[in-house]
Amino acid sequence: MKTLLFLLEKEFRQIFRNSSIIRIIFVMPIIQLIVLPIAADYEVKNVNIAVVDHDHSSYSRQLVQKIIGSGYFRLVENTDSYKKALKSVEQNDSDVIIEIPAHFERTLIKENEAKLLLAINAVNGTKGNMGGAYLSSIIKDFNQDVRTDWVTFPRMNPMPLLDIVPRFWYNTRMNYQLFMVPGILVILVTMVGSFLTALNIVKEKEVGTIEQINVTPIKKHHFILGKLIPFWVLGLIVTAIGLTVSRVVFGIVPVGSLLVIFGFTAIFLLAVLGLGLLMSNFSDTQQQAMFFAFFMIMVFVLMGGLYTSIDGMPEWAKIMTKFNPVAYFIDVMRLVVIKGSGIYEIRNHIFAILSFAIVFNGLAIWTYKKQV
Amino acid sequence: MENKEIVIQAQGLTKRFGDFIATNAITFEVYKGEIFGFLGANGAGKTTAMKILIGISKPSGGEAKVAGFDVYSETEDIKKNIGYMSQKFSLYEDLTIRENIRFFGGIYGLDRKTIKEKTDVLLKTLGFEAEADKLVSSLPLGWRQKLSFSIAILHNPKIVFLDEPTGGVDPVTRRQFWDLIYEASNRGVTIFVTTHYMDEAEYCNRVSIMVDGKIEALDTPQNLKKQFHADSMDEVFHQLARKAKRSE
Known part of the structure; x- marks a missing residue:
């Protein structure tokens, strides 16, 4: 336990000393959240x-x-x-x-x-x-x-007019921002969770400090927790910032409970952090880790229902999205923010993400070796 | 070295990478408190052997005990009893001197009070008081090496492994560095050191020279010079290293 505190102290010091990480964590989400939803929507104007x-x-x-x-x-x-x-x-x-x-x-x-x-x-x-x-x-x-x-005298209207008036539920004015913002927030949280964790660990490999750590009697789970907890906290901070931005800029107030959002985010972060850790175990350089993470995120985003509806995908693609944690989170965000779903309605999502968290972290701990 | 307590014992220690035998059945003993020079040309297998001894690499064959613990099954116990300073500088450059000491002290299980006391002593010994809160990245190489060594022995390990600790360091700092080594050795810490500087080999109590994965010579510098009819360790090394077939 004491060891863990020393590890956390060190990680937080390093993170807050690194101005580019701070920028990535605090400034990027704000800019992306403001710019992307306005630019990237389906409404065709002009x-x-x-x-x-x-x-x-x-x-x-x-x-x-x-x-x-x-x-x-x-x-x-x-x-x-x-x-x-x-x-x-x-x-x-x-x-x-x-x-x-x-x-x-x-x-x-x-x-x-x-x-x-x-x-x-x-x-x-x-x-x-x-x-x-x-x-x-x-x-x-x-x-x-x-x-x-x-036809000014429609005594007997020769053509009975049937007019269909659509009525949209939950997002009555078909506001694209309401649809996009929660989704983009998911991507940001995913990036922080997987990218930053993977890069952080691989950097220690590159610089050689991990070798120094490996010759200490430090416990494997302490080291891993020491890496995961800081980014878990940062992920939740990014979520808070994101929700604030969407409220202030777009006036989006989640219909559902904030507690449900943060609770789900907390579990989701565990899953992506595990994934980041797993990626770092298989990369020796930051370049490899970047490439790895970039590829994963691309697939996760494009197959996650952010831009294209999962319901409209072919059957095989729908099955693939079952293995995409991002798809669950995007869905949950929209359900809670737009529709106001509670824990009971998203219980299947919670189970799925919990399983991801267990599998990813299990694999990560299993493949992490204090050896060369 | 009369009362010879053995702290490192290797028996036919071997490491293979596919067909390549990096370390070929080496056998040696290191006694408590001695400065043991582990010499060899680049690619002779020194670092590989050292990685086995510090518990981050599994041997392919043979036996070895470090501080009484087995290199196959008790690596974590070994790690509690040793200090290690790698070839590559491996303190955190984005932390200050004080923070590095604190962190490494902490993960070796020292309590906060002990860490604080040790930090003060260490800073004073090294004369780093004024730089204590500067980032390590701003320190010159020689300073960093002295700091690395001091941190490696912070938790009073039985043995400290030094992998080319003075590479690229100027002669004056090198001398100061060896003063630190002597000091630790006097306190009973066993020093296991690799180096390419033959003048440093002369400082060691005993020296082993590896050629192509095997230990070709092992004795005190005096005896080795006699054995090879040489005036200096440099000459001894050249006579042996010439036989080497493989290079990096």
């Missing part, structure tokens, strides 16, 4: 649109205005030549072309029907897709307006 208007009627102008007025589009080209519009797509200036044919207004009034051409640049798939979808719904809306203008 879709560049080129309008080819052959009609120049009041309707065509109304339609264009409606599109621009939606706030999702930016008019980059208003021309009467399709060629010119296509060119702007080729130069990557526009994402979508809408072509309004000549006599658009006249045909619409006379024949109650008119055709529009939408051409979508699918190089940036998401943007094109979303842009196209927005555009269709705006046109549909415009269609409604026109109908109500003309």
Whole structure:
């Protein structure tokens, strides 16, 4: 026990003396949490649109205005030549072309029907897709307006209109930040837990101080605890900072209990710290450890449901995510922060993470050798 | 050296790495309180042998006891009774002198009061009082080596292992370093030291010279010089080392 105190004292001294670690731990999370959720969301804004208007009627102008007025589009080209519009797509200036044919207004009034051409640049798939979808719904809306203008006496409405109004639960306004912020916080905690621990231990290997430690009668579990506890504490501090930032900057107040969040984070940290330790046992240089950790984090993040929904993944990928601790944590964060789930609802997650913690730490202690 | 209490005993100690035999059945004894020089060219197998003796490497064959404990099964007991100073400087550079002493004292199980007393004595002996709160990284090499040694014997080990402790250190500091070694030896600490400086070999009570994984000579410097009809240990070493087939 006394040995452990000496170890902890030393680790904390070293950590707080190292200004780059302090920056990583305290400044990076704040910046990342502020920047990433705002930049990395799915909401597509600023879709560049080129309008080819052959009609120049009041309707065509109304339609264009409606599109621009939606706030999702930016008019980059208003021309009467399709060629010119296509060119702007080729130069990557526009994402979508809408072509309004000549006599658009006249045909619409006379024949109650008119055709529009939408051409979508699918190089940036998401943007094109979303842009196209927005555009269709705006046109549909415009269609409604026109109908109500003309079918003024709907004594007997020939077309019963069924309108579907979606109602979103838990995140009523489909706020992307509410969705992203808890997830990004998870990544940060994972980084602190695995990266920093692995690098810290491997650095001692590189410098040679670990050899000095290995010739002392220090107990294996003391050494390991001495390494894990400081980063466990730091991980919880990062979580606290993260939750504060998301509250102050994004106004996100967890619906569920903070106690559940911190409790789960504490267990999760045990798992990733064990993983960091395990990685350090298999790397001799910081370079190797970095590469190792980077690879793991990439897979964890991309397969963790932060950006792409796990439900939408193929079956084999879904099975893979069962072995991804980050996926559980992201899920729990969203459940607790957005939906307000309690311990009972996340009990399966807790068991899973506990198992990870036991397996990773068990392997780490087993493979750690006080030998060369 | 009349009452010879054996503190290190090696019997056919061997370490193989695949086909390569780094340490080939070496047999020797080290007595309490002596300064035992463990010599050999680079790659002769000194460091490998030393790593077995300090309990961080398992031998492939043979027997050895250090401070009465077995190198196979009682490595943690060995570690309690020895001090070690490696080739590579291995104190924490981002801690101060005082913090390093405190940390190593602490993990050897000294209590806080003892550590404090020992720190004061140590700083005074080395004349480091003014630098006590400076980071170790700011110290010149010679100072660091003296500090490493002092920390290695802080917990009063029975034996201290020194792996090329004076590499790259200037002659004056080297002399001071050996004064520290003598002082510890006078207090009954056994010194097991490797070196490439033949003048240092002359300071040892007994010297062994390893060539290609085997101990080719082992005796007092005087006797070795007689045996090889040489004027200095340097000449003795050259005669033996010339036979070496392997190099690093």
